Amino acid sequence: MAYYICKSQTLQALTINMTFSPKYHATTEQISSEFMQIEAAKRDVTHFGPIYDKYYKQIFGYIYQRMEDKETAFDVTSQVFLKALTNLHKYEFKGVPFGSWLYRIAHSEVMQVFRDKKAQRTVNADVADIKHLCEEIQESYYEDFMPALSSIMKSLPEDELQLIEMRFFEKRAFKEIAEIMMMTETNAKVKLYRILERIKKTLTKKSK
Amino acid sequence: METKFNINRDKIDDKEIESRKDFDALVKKFKEQSIQDAKVRKRWPKMRKLVYTTIIAGFLVVCTVSINELTKDKSNEKTTTSVADKKTILKDKPNSKFIRPVLAASKAPYSKYTVNANTGGTIKHTTASKITVPKSAFVKKDGKEVNGTVEIHYREMHDVADQLVSGIPMRYDSAGNKQNFESAGMVDIKGFQGGEEVFIKPGKQLDIDMVSKKDGNRFNLYYLDTVAKKWNYLGKDKIVSLNEDHHTPAVTQTTAESKEEKKIQSAIEKLDESKEVVITSTDKKITSLTTPIVPKKPLAADKSRKQFKLNVNFNQYPELKAFEGCVFEVDESNTQYTKEFNSIAWSDAQISESDIKGKYYLNLSLGYRKEKLLVYPVFDGKKLEEVNTAFDKKLTEYQKALTERKAKEQKYKDDLAIELKRIETEQKALLAKLDAEKKKRAVSAAEQMYAANSGKVNETDFKVRRMFQISQFGAYNSDCAQKLASGKTTSAELVHDKYLLQPNSVYLINNADNMMYTYSYNELYNFRFDPKKEYSIIAAVNDQLYMCDKDAFKNAQSTKDKTTFTFTPLSLELFDAAELRKKLGV
Numbered sequence: 001m002a003y004y005i006c007k008s009q010t011l012q013a014l015t016i017n018m019t020f021s022p023k024y025h026a027t028t029e030q031i032s033s034e035f036m037q038i039e040a041a042k043r044d045v046t047h048f049g050p051i052y053d054k055y056y057k058q059i060f061g062y063i064y065q066r067m068e069d070k071e072t073a074f075d076v077t078s079q080v081f082l083k084a085l086t087n088l089h090k091y092e093f094k095g096v097p098f099g100s101w102l103y104r105i106a107h108s109e110v111m112q113v114f115r116d117k118k119a120q121r122t123v124n125a126d127v128a129d130i131k132h133l134c135e136e137i138q139e140s141y142y143e144d145f146m147p148a149l150s151s152i153m154k155s156l157p158e159d160e161l162q163l164i165e166m167r168f169f170e171k172r173a174f175k176e177i178a179e180i181m182m183m184t185e186t187n188a189k190v191k192l193y194r195i196l197e198r199i200k201k202t203l204t205k206k207s208k
Numbered sequence: 209m210e211t212k213f214n215i216n217r218d219k220i221d222d223k224e225i226e227s228r229k230d231f232d233a234l235v236k237k238f239k240e241q242s243i244q245d246a247k248v249r250k251r252w253p254k255m256r257k258l259v260y261t262t263i264i265a266g267f268l269v270v271c272t273v274s275i276n277e278l279t280k281d282k283s284n285e286k287t288t289t290s291v292a293d294k295k296t297i298l299k300d301k302p303n304s305k306f307i308r309p310v311l312a313a314s315k316a317p318y319s320k321y322t323v324n325a326n327t328g329g330t331i332k333h334t335t336a337s338k339i340t341v342p343k344s345a346f347v348k349k350d351g352k353e354v355n356g357t358v359e360i361h362y363r364e365m366h367d368v369a370d371q372l373v374s375g376i377p378m379r380y381d382s383a384g385n386k387q388n389f390e391s392a393g394m395v396d397i398k399g400f401q402g403g404e405e406v407f408i409k410p411g412k413q414l415d416i417d418m419v420s421k422k423d424g425n426r427f428n429l430y431y432l433d434t435v436a437k438k439w440n441y442l443g444k445d446k447i448v449s450l451n452e453d454h455h456t457p458a459v460t461q462t463t464a465e466s467k468e469e470k471k472i473q474s475a476i477e478k479l480d481e482s483k484e485v486v487i488t489s490t491d492k493k494i495t496s497l498t499t500p501i502v503p504k505k506p507l508a509a510d511k512s513r514k515q516f517k518l519n520v521n522f523n524q525y526p527e528l529k530a531f532e533g534c535v536f537e538v539d540e541s542n543t544q545y546t547k548e549f550n551s552i553a554w555s556d557a558q559i560s561e562s563d564i565k566g567k568y569y570l571n572l573s574l575g576y577r578k579e580k581l582l583v584y585p586v587f588d589g590k591k592l593e594e595v596n597t598a599f600d601k602k603l604t605e606y607q608k609a610l611t612e613r614k615a616k617e618q619k620y621k622d623d624l625a626i627e628l629k630r631i632e633t634e635q636k637a638l639l640a641k642l643d644a645e646k647k648k649r650a651v652s653a654a655e656q657m658y659a660a661n662s663g664k665v666n667e668t669d670f671k672v673r674r675m676f677q678i679s680q681f682g683a684y685n686s687d688c689a690q691k692l693a694s695g696k697t698t699s700a701e702l703v704h705d706k707y708l709l710q711p712n713s714v715y716l717i718n719n720a721d722n723m724m725y726t727y728s729y730n731e732l733y734n735f736r737f738d739p740k741k742e743y744s745i746i747a748a749v750n751d752q753l754y755m756c757d758k759d760a761f762k763n764a765q766s767t768k769d770k771t772t773f774t775f776t777p778l779s780l781e782l783f784d785a786a787e788l789r790k791k792l793g794v
Binding site for chain 1: 210211212213214215216217220222225226228229231233234235237238239241350351410436440441680
């Protein structure tokens with residue numbers, strides 16, 4: 001099997017080629033208004049309703065992306081919001097959307113489910129996403145490239161897999177990834193770039 | 209369980225996700241859980257006795273195990289001692305604090321300033337750094353706005369002595385690579401009201417204008433996240449150069465603007481406004497100039513085309529008089545037109561302009577029949593000669609009007625250019641005047657500053673001002689991340705007299721570059737330095753400070769794998785940055 005490896009991609013290319021979901025990009029006013037809602041919810045949980053409505057689908061999507069079973073994903077989503085309510089008094093506004101805090105809870109809950117072996121870690125992607133990932137490391141997409149990529153992805157540590165998943169399969173902005181994973185935007189870019197470089201090297205070795 | 213890889217899995221319908229939302233159930237569950245927690249808390253005093261008994265028993269077990277462990281350690285120490293030329297090990301007590309001054313008693317005090325939270329204000333630090341607080345910039349823990357006086361606690365760190373005393377970590381994790389910061393200055397700022405911590409209101413920012421001893425834009429701005437225990441990259445700060453001759457702080461930032469400066473500034477702004485006015489008024493004048501309309505050359509009739517004439521009493525219908533004598537040719541697009549049209553005595557005929565230049569709609573009606581033709585006027589015979597003469601006259605008039613218009617427009621433009629030049633010259637003169645005023649103020653402010661600070665810190669080393677905005681309190685650092693020093697790699701052994709030192713942290717200081725590399729004790733096997741440079745090492749063991757000064761560093765004994773550095777204890781009165789600075793010679 002032969003793979004064609006392209007010239008090294010630049011970090012800039014990573015940032016230019018992607019089109020990502022605009023849902024995360026909140027204005028200062030929106031963040032401020034959310035802050036007010038959270039402050040109200042701290043005093044009376046019934047005020048948490050708008051936040052629940054706003055983030056339910058996003059959090060479910062995040063969880064379901066990482067597991068096989070739909071029902072387990074719905075259960076974990078409920079657990080995330082229950083945990084968020086229980087710990088709402090500890091939440092401190094740090095200038096970023098409340099969603100980042102919820103994603104962190106979701107991440108921790110999902111990991112707990114995997115540790116307890118109640119669900120299988122699953123990576124879900126569309127062909128278009130895989131093509132896009134291939135384009136970042138290769139010049140074109142080949143179907144026979146899939147088995148190798150799939151095996152490399154399975155061998156990645158969880159944090160690296162998360163980065164690939166969030167950027168290419170969930171099309172998140174680096175800013176959002178950085179806030180969910182509690183790192184700087186540059187750090188996220190650099191880490192992702194290094195992972196891609198490593199994947200590329202592994203593929204080159206395999207092709208030889 | 210192995211990770212599974214799915215391609216193109218079926219998506220879940222939005223409706224299904226929506227249908228699974230149940231906020232009431234969530235609130236109910238939350239309330240039940242809260243009640244359960246409350247019950248547990250209520251039961252706690254009754255259980256306390258049992259729990260305490262268990263803890264004490266556990267403690268006794270742990271103590272027994274620890275004593276055994278200690279016995280084991282001693283036997284290990286003996287082994288190590290024999291390896292390290294029979295030296296006694298001096299091991300530092302464990303300290304897992306994130307912010308860890310070199311000595312517990314180190315003093316890196318904050319300067320305290322007050323500011324009115326409602327009106328905001330500007331704080332000037334003794335080093336000539338400046339903090340600008342906008343109005344209504346603070347909130348309490350509960351999100352309520354803070355009114356009245358707020359106390360700002362502020363400190364700056366400019367060299368390794370400051371860093372050691374403050375204990376703020378200078379290591380940076382860049383995507384897994386551990387690096388050390390070369391600092392161009394660091395600030396640590398907090399806010400309080402009545403002893404209670406306050407926070408910067410979301411959407412508000414404080415302007416920090418910090419003097420710095422290092423110029424160049426290789427430094428980035430970082431924020432210390434004390435929860436995640438790491439520095440977060442923020443971007444670049446804005447740099448303003450200082451007057452190199454005097455090494456004074458930036459002219460615009462030292463003290464409040466003088467009346468004269470304000471006056472000049474206002475005159476400059478007024479000139480800006482008048483520029484806008486002149487440009488707008490010229491634009492208006494040019495737009496209002498009448499643009500002559502190009503006359504259309506009459507068309508000669510083409511006999512091969514379908515034509516008709518309006519047989520109208522022009523005295524009765526004066527609105528059609530303009531078309532007297534002309535022939536209408538029917539446009540090719542009118543496929544419905546037949547010769548029959550010419551023989552019908554239409555009861556009504558209306559001519560209106562079409563969207564196509566030079567072409568008209570002829571609307572004809574007779575009873576219920578209505579026809580719409582696209583037509584254009586043409587002339588023949590004598591009439592053509594007449595209209596051509598008229599056209600030539602109109603064309604001459606048009607050309608004359610056009611030349612006049614162009615001349616007027618050019619004049620307006622020339623006038624504008626002259627006026628703008630005049631304004632710019634005036635502004636240039638004012639800017640030069642303003643610059644001189646600012647320079648004058650800066651020199652005077654710097655003189656005052658040096659007088660106030662003489663003997664404290666050598667402010668004359670300040671080269672630039674670094675400006676940035678903060679939206680939360682904490683430590684901010686203008687830094688350049690550096691890899692470990694390169695040149696020689698060795699395993700470092702730290703020795704004082706008959707003791708082998710085992711500090712928690714070791715600080716390798718490059719005296720010339722004002723750069724500090726932090727090593728944990730476990731990292732000393734990979735101790736790196738450049739033999740061409742001068743270094744000192746600082747270490748603290750059980751609240752006693754030890755130093756390997758630059759001479760001792762030079763004379764360190766090296767074998768193939770190991771370098772032994774000899775340390776001497778430093779005086780216990782050494783608690784603040786000024787004393788440490790003297791000892792380090794930085």
